[in-house]
Amino acid sequence: xxxxxxxxxxxxxxxxxxxxxxxxxxxxDTEQDFEVVAEAATAERAVALAAxxxxxxxxxxxxxxxxxxxxxxxxxxxAAADAPRVLILTTYESDADILAAVEAGAGGYLLKDxxxxxxxxxxxxxxxxxxxxAPAVAHRLMDRMRTPAQALTKRELEVLQLxxxxxxxxxxxxxxxxxxxxxxxxxxHIYAKLGVDSRTSAVAAATARRLLRR
Amino acid sequence: xxxxxxxxxxxxxxxxxxxxxxxxxxxxDTEQDFEVVAEAATAERAVALAAxxxxxxxxxxxxxxxxxxxxxxxxxxxAAADAPRVLILTTYESDADILAAVEAGAGGYLLKDxxxxxxxxxxxxxxxxxxxxAPAVAHRLMDRMRTPAQALTKRELEVLQLxxxxxxxxxxxxxxxxxxxxxxxxxxHIYAKLGVDSRTSAVAAATARRLLRR
DNA sequence: GCGGACATCAACCTTTCGGTTGACCGGTCG
DNA sequence: CGACCGGTCAACCGAAAGGTTGATGTCCGC
Numbered sequence: 113x114x115x116x117x118x119x120x121x122x123x124x125x126x127x128x129x130x131x132x133x134x135x136x137x138x139x140x141d142t143e144q145d146f147e148v149v150a151e152a153a154t155a156e157r158a159v160a161l162a163a164x165x166x167x168x169x170x171x172x173x174x175x176x177x178x179x180x181x182x183x184x185x186x187x188x189x190x191a192a193a194d195a196p197r198v199l200i201l202t203t204y205e206s207d208a209d210i211l212a213a214v215e216a217g218a219g220g221y222l223l224k225d226x227x228x229x230x231x232x233x234x235x236x237x238x239x240x241x242x243x244x245x246a247p248a249v250a251h252r253l254m255d256r257m258r259t260p261a262q263a264l265t266k267r268e269l270e271v272l273q274l275x276x277x278x279x280x281x282x283x284x285x286x287x288x289x290x291x292x293x294x295x296x297x298x299x300x301h302i303y304a305k306l307g308v309d310s311r312t313s314a315v316a317a318a319t320a321r322r323l324l325r326r
Numbered sequence: 327x328x329x330x331x332x333x334x335x336x337x338x339x340x341x342x343x344x345x346x347x348x349x350x351x352x353x354x355d356t357e358q359d360f361e362v363v364a365e366a367a368t369a370e371r372a373v374a375l376a377a378x379x380x381x382x383x384x385x386x387x388x389x390x391x392x393x394x395x396x397x398x399x400x401x402x403x404x405a406a407a408d409a410p411r412v413l414i415l416t417t418y419e420s421d422a423d424i425l426a427a428v429e430a431g432a433g434g435y436l437l438k439d440x441x442x443x444x445x446x447x448x449x450x451x452x453x454x455x456x457x458x459x460a461p462a463v464a465h466r467l468m469d470r471m472r473t474p475a476q477a478l479t480k481r482e483l484e485v486l487q488l489x490x491x492x493x494x495x496x497x498x499x500x501x502x503x504x505x506x507x508x509x510x511x512x513x514x515h516i517y518a519k520l521g522v523d524s525r526t527s528a529v530a531a532a533t534a535r536r537l538l539r540r
Numbered sequence: 541g542c543g544g545a546c547a548t549c550a551a552c553c554t555t556t557c558g559g560t561t562g563a564c565c566g567g568t569c570g
Numbered sequence: 571c572g573a574c575c576g577g578t579c580a581a582c583c584g585a586a587a588g589g590t591t592g593a594t595g596t597c598c599g600c
Contacts, residue, residue, distance in 0.1 A: 129417075129439050135349025177439055203343075203417075225343045225391055267577065278527025281557070293579045300559070301576095309558075310586085311526055313492025479546065495587070507549045514589070515546095523588075524556090541600100548594075557586070564578080570571105 120147040121239045122166060124196070126158035126185070127151075127173040132224070136171060136201075139228040146235065155180035162189045167196045168239050172218075174202040174209055183212040190217030197238040201231075204322065220244030264305060264323060271298045276315045276324050334361040335453045336380060338410070340372035340399070341365075341387040346438070350385060350415075353442040360449065369394035376403040381410045382453050386432075388416040388423055397426040404431030411452040415445075418536065425480075434458030478519060478537060485512045490529045490538050 123146060125133050133151045140146045149166055152158035155176050162170055170189060174182035186198045197219040202209065213221055219238045222231065223246045234244035264272065274284045281295045288295070303309055306317045318324045337360060339347050347365045354360045363380055366372035369390050376384055384403060388396035400412045411433040416423065427435055433452045436445065437460045448458035478486065488498045495509045502509070517523055520531045532538045 129349075130441055131349035131353060131438055131445070132345060133349070134352040134442075135343075135345040135347070138348040138352045139345060224345055227344055228348075231345070265576070275526060276530065278522065278524065278530035280524060290577090291579055293581090294577075296558075297578075299557090303558085308492065310492065310494060311557080312489060312529065315526065315529070316490065316492035481547065504547090505549055507551090508547070510588075511548075513587085517588085525587075543598105543600090545596105545598085547596080550593085551591090553589085555586105555588070558584090560582085561580100563580080565576100566578105567576085568574085570573090 120145050121235060122168045123148045123235070124158065124161055124167040124170045125151045126155065126170060126182070127201070128153050128176045129173075132173070136231075139231060140235070143232050146232070154178075155182055155185035159185050159188045162196055163192060165194065165196075169235055170196050170198045171201045171235070172198050174200060174204070174213065183209075183216045183218075186213060186218050187216040197241070199234060199238050199244060222246045264302060264318075268298050268302050268305075269323065271295060272302055272314060272318055273324060275299070275311050276318070334359050335449060336382045337362045337449070338372065338375055338381040338384045339365045340369065340384060340396070341415070342367050342390045343387075346387070350445075353445060354449070357446050360446070368392075369396055369399035373399050373402045376410055377406060379408065379410075383433075383449055384410050384412045385415045385449070386412050388414060388418070388427065397423075397430045397432075400427060400432050401430035411455070413448060413452050413458065436460045478516060478532075482512050482516050482519075483537065485509060486516055486528060486532055487538060489513070489525050490532070 123140060125136050125148060127133050127136070130153075133153075137148050137151070141148050150161055152161055155172075156179055158170060158172060159180070161167070172182050172186055172189075176182065182200065182202070186200070189195055189198055198217065199220040199222060200213045200218045201222045201224060203224045210221055219241075220234055220243055222234050222244065226234075226246055230246070234246070237244040270288065271284060274287060279287065281292050281299070284290070285292045285295045299311065299314070302314055306314055306321075308314050308317050315324070337354060339350050339362060341347050341350070344367075347367075351362050351365070355362050364375055366375055369386075370393055372384060372386060373394070375381070386396050386400055386403075390396065396414065396416070400414070403409055403412055412431065413434040413436060414427045414432045415436045415438060417438045424435055433455075434448055434457055436448050436458065440448075440460055444460070448460075451458040484502065485498060488501060493501065495506050495513070498504070499506045499509045513525065513528070516528055520528055520535075522528050522531050529538070
């Protein structure tokens with residue numbers, strides 16, 4: 113969507129929690145230059161509404177109780193020409209989630225524990241066509257850049273994700289069309305980077321460091 | 327706290343998310359018989375405020391970003407004589423969380439995706455001294471009663487929790503003052519009940535079925 | 541008081557996993 | 571070009587985990 117130079121910033125709230133929607137509305141509607149135009153309780157509904165072109169910024173949750181995931185919805189929305197900006201607003205800050213959201217074309221990534229002023233500032237930043245990252249998220253990305261040594265590669269995250277789903281090396285090798293030797297090789301690297309020595313503790317450490325979605 | 331027969335139901339909101347607090351306030355303040363007296367952004371603050379005796383019902387989140395856990399806070403609050411009722415209001419419905427909350431003396435367990443009417447009804451129920459359970463939570467408890475065959479025992483959950491934290495059988499046996507044989511014995515029973523055949527898949531299955539906190 | 545569920549432990553065996561060493565190939569970046 | 575990294579694979583060995591059988595003790599309910 114082309115940034116409009118006049119009128120309030122028109123918002124769409126997409127979250128499956130009524131309480132959160134009410135909270136966002138309460139926090140954002142008090143800003144004079146914002147107008148909460150609509151709410152969506154599902155990702156599918158958000159995609160449909162966003163296509164009407166009646167919004168400048170979409171505030172999108174990642175986890176919906178059922179149905180489409182927020183990242184999918186973001187991709188669907190931003191795929192359109194003249195699409196609104198999508199701001200991710202979620203509770204979690206996992207590497208997997210952040211990377212998925214950025215790949216889907218999100219214009220920002222905020223955390224739900226953010227203070228209202230930070231929220232408002234991020235919405236204005238996104239509306240102006242610039243990227244808005246929560247400090248904690250920005251910090252995580254900086255960390256990832258600063259110390260790539262301990263950052264897991266995409267392939268390693270892929271393997272670790274399957275480990276977290278309970279698959280054996282054998283099953284992972286079949287799923288990813290690899291030999292068991294390769295899976296073990298990846299695991300050895302993962303253990304070294306996370307400072308652990310077993311698959312279960314790797315999953316625990318990765319979950320604690322928010323490297324894996326959960 | 328002795329249920330008062332006159333005046334509005336006085337509420338304390340304990341949640342680390344400003345947006346959620348604003349949402350709860352927006353949803354609950356519209357009810358004529360409710361009065362949101364105060365908010366707490368940490369569990370510690372909630373305990374301190376609850377001790378003043380100025381509240382009838384505390385709406386308590388379980389997961390705070392840092393510091394005390396909601397279940398601990400609930401135990402601290404309900405330990406006092408003349409304590410207010412504590413209603414758990416959280417995103418998750420794991421067996422571990424529910425059992426911990428009930429043991430801590432919670433007067434109810436609600437989910438954040440509940441519609442406003444359900445929330446209000448639960449608060450009134452709690453204020454009247456009765457127990458309030460979200461339908462999904464009630465359903466889970468019923469399931470647990472109906473099919474005790476697949477329900478994990480307390481000890482089994484304890485072991486599985488440690489497995490989920492990445493501990494080896496050796497480490498678990500030391501932590502719980504058991505022999506490795508006993509730990510393995512518990513694990514065999516856990517695998518049978520969950521229909522899996524490895525520790526990682528047991529953790530995955532238990533997480534998916536919300537038997538474990540995450 | 542007897543059966544049953546729960547918890548505890550031992551001995552034994554098989555399979556998987558963890559750890560190492562070494563190797564090959566395709567990009568990328570000085 | 572040569573060094574480096576990421577991804578792939580093989581062979582090997584010891585350690586941990588998975589699986590079975592069987593046994594003991596406690597507590598609870600019928």
